Every structure is written in C-alpha cells, then in structure tokens.
Amino acid sequence: MLRYVTTNAGKVREAEEYLSDGSVSQLDFDYTEIQAPTLEPIAARGAREAYRHAGEPVLVDDAGLFVDGLDGFPGPYTAYAEETLGIERVSALARDVADPEPARAAFQCVLAYCDGDPFDASPDPIDRGDRSAAAAVDEEDSDADLPVKLFEGVVRGRLVEPRGDAGFGYDPVFEHEGTTFAEMGPAKKNAVSHRGRALGKFAEWYAQR
Incomplete structure (x- = not known):
C-alpha cells in the first residue's frame, strides 16, 4: 500500500486517478517542514521522515506558486503567504509589479517517494545520486541515507482577479489558457495541473516499481 502523506483528501482522490484502485491511502503525518529556497529538499526530507514513521512506501508532495515579477516569491512560502x-x-x-504586462507565474509540484530501497538512476525523475537530490540532503537530516525519488510537474499561467467557485488555495487567481483553476471542473484541472503532471510521471514509473 502506498501512503500519500497529506491532510487533504482531495490530493488522494487526484492520485487515485493515476494509480490503480485501492493502491493508495491517506496518511495524516505532521513531518518537519524545513526552510529551503526550493521545493525539492523540503519534499525529500518529509518523505524520509514519513517513511521512518510509517514503515511502508510513502509519497510526499510540496507545491508552490512562483511569480516571475516577484523573483519567484512566494515559492516555498506559498502557504504562509496565503495565510498572512x-x-x-x-x-x-x-x-x-507586472503592469501593464500580464502577471506571469508558474505552479510547481515536487513529489518525493521513499520505500527504503535503492533506485536506478535516470534523468527524470531524480534519485539520490543526482544534483537535485544531493541538494535535498542536509547535515541535520538523520535519514539522509534513505534514497528518495523526485517527480516534478509545472504549469504556467498568470495571476488575475479571483474568478470561479471550485478548487482551493490560489485556484481562483491562477489562470491557465484563459480559465482559472477555480473555473475548471476537477477532471480538467487534474489533467493540466502541476500536481497532475507530477502524478503522471510518478504513476508511469511506479507501475514498473
């Protein structure tokens, strides 16, 4: 059983669209969220910690909104910016900042998978031997010997005034190809979203795991 580490049941339902029925379940575990300038080390550290806690394969995601005109802010601090x-x-x-140009931005999601076993190296997704995963290891990470595989998904768009009633978080203000995420139905959003793209990569690899 694959445990998706999240408090958001909607993420698990999204994952189920890419994985076989009954192969994934939710794990509510409050792992340590370190401060880092990118998403990869945050997700990797969380996956190692969650695997030690659960003792079975885990999937951790970290996502952020990166605004071109704000030098990537809020990025890893997206949830904090939403709250404050x-x-x-x-x-x-x-x-x-962007006026009169569109406020261009990108949503990025990084999925981190850990099951305690090693992985074969590949260009994408990333394993411990590659550059991005090397950055995911810090001196305070007691679980740094655990290999973690990373899967990235990115969707570009622009920020607009709020439109739509569906979704959550920044969905009402993030427009992709003329439609905000909050105006899309779940199926359409999942097909183009950053998390959906990362899940698609992961599911393809996981099917051969």
Whole structure:
C-alpha cells in the first residue's frame, strides 16, 4: 500500500486517478517542514521522515506558486503567504509589479517517494545520486541515507482577479489558457495541473516499481 502523506483528501482522490484502485491511502503525518529556497529538499526530507514513521512506501508532495515579477516569491512560502497576506493580495502585488504586462507565474509540484530501497538512476525523475537530490540532503537530516525519488510537474499561467467557485488555495487567481483553476471542473484541472503532471510521471514509473 502506498501512503500519500497529506491532510487533504482531495490530493488522494487526484492520485487515485493515476494509480490503480485501492493502491493508495491517506496518511495524516505532521513531518518537519524545513526552510529551503526550493521545493525539492523540503519534499525529500518529509518523505524520509514519513517513511521512518510509517514503515511502508510513502509519497510526499510540496507545491508552490512562483511569480516571475516577484523573483519567484512566494515559492516555498506559498502557504504562509496565503495565510498572512491572502491570495487576493498576492495576486494584486504580482499584477501591480507586472503592469501593464500580464502577471506571469508558474505552479510547481515536487513529489518525493521513499520505500527504503535503492533506485536506478535516470534523468527524470531524480534519485539520490543526482544534483537535485544531493541538494535535498542536509547535515541535520538523520535519514539522509534513505534514497528518495523526485517527480516534478509545472504549469504556467498568470495571476488575475479571483474568478470561479471550485478548487482551493490560489485556484481562483491562477489562470491557465484563459480559465482559472477555480473555473475548471476537477477532471480538467487534474489533467493540466502541476500536481497532475507530477502524478503522471510518478504513476508511469511506479507501475514498473
């Protein structure tokens, strides 16, 4: 059984669309979220810690909104910015900086998988022997000997005034090809979203695991 480490049941339902029925279940585990300038080390550290806790294969995701005109902010601090500033304020800041150009941004998701066993190296996804995973190891990580495989998904778009009633988080202010995530139905959003793209890569690899 693959345990998806999240408090959001919607993420598990999204994962089930890419994996075989009954092969994934939710694990509510509060792993340590380190501070880092990129998502990879945060997800990798979380996957190692969650695997030690669960003792079975785990999948951890970390996602962020990277705004071109704000030098990538909020990035790894996306959730904090939502809690403190709110999504409308973040969108307004991005649009003010970009004016009169569109407030271009990208959603990125990094999935980190750990099952305690080694992986064969490949260009993408990334394993412990590659550059991105090497950056995911820090001196305080007592589980750094555990291999972690990383899968990235990115979707580009722009920030706009809120539109739509579906989704969560920044969905109402993130527009992709003329439609905000909050205006899309779940199936359409999952097909183009950063998490969906990362899950597609993971599912293809995991089927051969």
